[in-house]
Amino acid sequence: MIFEMTVQVRVSDIKAGQKWYEILLNKKPDFVPHDGFAEWELIPGCWLQVAEGTLTEGNGPFRLGIADIESERERLVNELKIDRFEIHSRPEVPVKWGTFSDPWGNRLGFFEYVNKAGREHDFNL
Structure with a gap:
């Protein structure tokens, strides 16, 4: 387990x-x-x-669940100077998501539940 x-x-x-x-x-x-x-x-x-070490190419994305993807994107654009990433959604998918990279090429991202009531867990978001 x-x-x-x-x-x-x-x-x-x-x-x-x-x-x-x-x-x-x-x-x-x-x-x-x-x-x-x-x-x-x-x-x-x-x-x-x-x-710290040898960079790996083509990994990820490693996505983090957050409460508000738009405001978090704006914070990172302003504070970390990342490129503004696109936020995606599809009707059959319960989240919207976006992907960006750190300065070392690691692919990261965020996702946000579209319907907060649809989450399996309540994280007080």
Whole structure:
């Protein structure tokens, strides 16, 4: 039985990478066990690891569920200077989503439930 998970992205400069992800996630890392590595617990048992090392090409996207995709896109365009990404939706899909990249080419994204009552979990969004 799976009880936890980690997802790792690589950056060429850990100081710049950690700062970028602190802004993205609106918080400092939860765990920095050694130089070149930082971890954030996104939800209980789900960790994002940012590691300094050889960049991987073609990974992701790793998407995060959020309450308001439009306002979060505007925050990242302003604070992280990312390109404005398109927000997609389809009638048969219960979420709208968008994809962007960090400065190291890691593909990331957000998704937002269209019908908040349709979520399986209530996260007080």
